Amino acid sequence: MTHQGLRDKLLRLMTEQGSVRSPQWRDAVAVTPRHEFLRGGYFRWVEGSSPTAWEPVMPDDPHWLTGCYSDVSLVTQIAGTIVPGEIRGQILRQPTSSSTFPGLVVRMLEDLEVVDGARVLEVGTGTGYSTALLCHRLGDERVTSVEVDAGVSARAAAALAQVGHAPHLVVGDGLAGHKDGAPYDRIIATCGVLTIPQEWIAQVGPGGTILATVCGWLYSSELARLTVREDGSASGHLLGGQISFMLARPHLPPPLGMLPDTGAGVERATSVGADVLDDWTARFVAQIAAPRAQRVTLDANEHLLLDVEAGTWALVYREGQAWRVRQGGPARLWDDVESLIARWREAGAPDLDRFGLTISPDGEHRYWLDTPDCPLSLDG
Template identity: 70%
Template sequence: MSDEPALRQQLLDHLTSRGSVRSPKWRDAAAATARHEFLRGGFFRQVRGSTPTARAPEMPQDPAWLPDCYADESLVTQIAGTIAPGDIRGQIFREPTSSSTLPSLVLRMLEDLEVKDGMRVLEVGTGTGYSTALLCHRLGDDLVTSVEVDPDVAARAATSLAQTGHVPHLVAGDGLAGHPDNAPYDRIIATCGVRTIPAAWIAQTRPGGQILATLCGWMGSSELARLTVHEDGTASGRLLGGQVSFMLARPHLPPALGLLPDTRDDSEREAVIGADALDDWTARFVAQIAAPQAQRLQVGNGEDLLLDVEAGAWALLRQVGEQWRVRQGGPARLWDDVEKHIAMWIHDGAPGLEKFRVTVACDGPQQMTWDITH
């Protein structure tokens, strides 16, 4: 481990130069927190050129392990909900379910959290415990509560935190419910994506406190939001920009697709906006506002399918020459709603996500609007 101090300093210099670390106290926390201590169970590396994506374990005995711990990259630490790096040999093709987020995003979010000395913080998504340790160094263990939905992940994080000298309040449970025992909190930060801000988070944040979380949709666009909680039980704020992405909280994952709908229908029309509009990150975010329950699938012959499983609504788009055609079925016209919202957004100057505002009632819907830029 003789190279570890130099690697940690190299990472810190990188984080400072790119603006992720902006204040002396967070710089001190980053300098004091050894990321490799939270990755001793290994992680999964993507196998180059694999299709579909394969991953192979990288363990502490591997020569590349320590340098990779200090790369500014997200490192997958769990596959398919139960599989840890030490559980397998060779390659695995299942989907990641837990990771150590790239340090530049971790520190950027902690800076964006705008904490001050003496503040009480709830972290939703302990993960490896690395970000929890940073919070503990900055605020003190007693002021940090962290909730992790996966008991095995939570246990590993508790061990790593104890080995680095930190004993915060750790809870294995549903982070979307918060942790009322230690409320009220001055700040809540989520290291998982959510489709809507849970009412419990608002209720457990003191008026004037802030919630920092990534708002996601099932079409794959997401953004970091910072909301202030008000005396009347509402919360409001803005998206911060930067195309921030996290794994969705498990209760917010989309439903299984099941059997795809029969899309044979002769009620086809010319699409005002084609499916290629959804290749733009911000336009896709707008589409998610219009059709929040819809998933986007690419099916045979280059066709795009939007599917709301629970409602049974769908829209199938195909390109014919330079023109896009759309067929729709079910109780709602998904693509009509998407076209309407994207057209309004374009009419208003196609503002970036940092121009979007979010309002959430503790017992009501989440609303998003954007500033007009012309």
């Protein structure tokens, strides 16, 4: 099948799934060739590999074009510098850049709710595919895209030029936005963040929108759509769907280092077992309670929650049919998780699409259920 036939097939799929909802974005997808943004190849997961291995798929591979038009994310860089053309065989390293699956890209663009004439800042250029869709919808002159990796940005610029687009591309820290082009009507981030940067709020005019995925180091995340207010605050709902992106590089967790001696500490029974962290929404709630915590699974019945920076830890383990916790460090990490999980359960254990987020003018993040006057916080 030709690339046009594959693109048409992908567009039909995204329309049936509800990712594409408007004629403007349907037209953008119909004319934007994703394969042009993957000319450098991509990495394919080696099925059954443990630890996870990746192998390159280059344009001369008979499966390359079909892969370009599959509704999946495609890894385009590994370990911060390695691209597919540099590898022969397999590699066991962490992905650091990707082409997000098209259904999510277009869903986010629909959720951004742009109007004709809007000026958009995109944080995370990546391959440039989503940038091209924005350019088709709004015009090149109304699109600014920031990418922290100069090599990634250069490849995106070449691909965008190949398909006839020349937006304003910036190499820099996307968490700082791009002040020179402000104010924007919309900011959209294609990376996950622990918190919404104050710089983004400052660079969006009152009534404008920020669309970004809020994450944590327990690896639950959700898409938030926030409206900026006159007073420099921002507020809005989480949109649901278990959306996840690679974390912005400055927001990656610190190395775990040497694990603490968990033999000493304050021990007690707990009404909240570590198995609660297997649930996406409960894990998000735990992140609100312990935003700097990481999880280490020691075995099926023994789990460690660790805040490396604070030196705080909680060992949660099963003893028979009951769960117990042993905690150490300057704070009681599991006490906070247990308290907020209990409040969430008392509210009926709602899904994340009932959550909201308000950011005050001084940068404080407060989550809530349904309305801002129903806070979901330890002091709420």
